[in-house]
Amino acid sequence: MRKVKTLSKLNASKEKSIHLQFPFLQNVKENINHGEMGQLALSVFDHWITCESEYHLLDNIGVIEQENRNQKFLSHWAAIFDVTEIFTLRYRGRWPQKEKLVIKQYTDKAGYLAQCRLKMGNSPFQFIIMPEFDCLYMASWDDTNHLYFNDRLKAEPVLSLAKKSGLHVLEYN
Structure with missing residues (x-):
């Protein structure tokens, strides 16, 4: 039985396009700075704790x-x-001298969902890029995830799906 590949490598032009769309990609991943991107929280709670x-x-x-x-x-x-292509970041090479950030596309839903499962030791345990919706989605350990967007209107489908799943959208001040 052949193992299904969960992630696939992008061609150079697609990877460059994503980097241009999200210039603060690595910063958001490392929780440093998200530039001018808007930010919302998706939470099981209907208010900030x-x-x-x-x-x-x-x-x-x-x-x-x-x-x-x-x-x-x-x-x-x-x-x-189910509704869009999704991508994620991986680090390749030896840290820190030859470390390189690469973008991969999820191609297998079961493998993707296995990586989405809660892992308390890793925060964030999932980070996805959705170019179609002009947003980045970063999971967290505290039952509240973070959505970063360039254009909130384009990100609305993600928010709608969150509400259908029983999550709440919380605004940052």
Whole structure:
């Protein structure tokens, strides 16, 4: 039985096009600076968790509740795969001297969803690029993910899919 390839290499022109569309791509991935990009949060919560009295909602929750939260995100990731081409970043080479950032395209839904599953040790555990919707989507460990966009109107389909999956859109101040 032949193993299905989850990621494929891009041709140079497609990779260059994505870099031009998202000049702060590496910065967003490394959580440094997102330039002029807009930012929203997609969360299982309908509001920001800011008071100490609500911190218990972030951890020490039951297994069933965590599975329900994870399923909402997984449903959203799957819906995104079904409507557009998605890409991600990988580092290749020896760090730090020969390290190179490369863009890969997801080609297998099952492999992609396996990489989307919650991994508490890795933050962010998923980072995708959606050129069609002019946005970047970065997962986080705290049941709130981050969407960066150049044009909010173009990103609306991603937000609509989030709502259908039971997630809430939170605005940054």
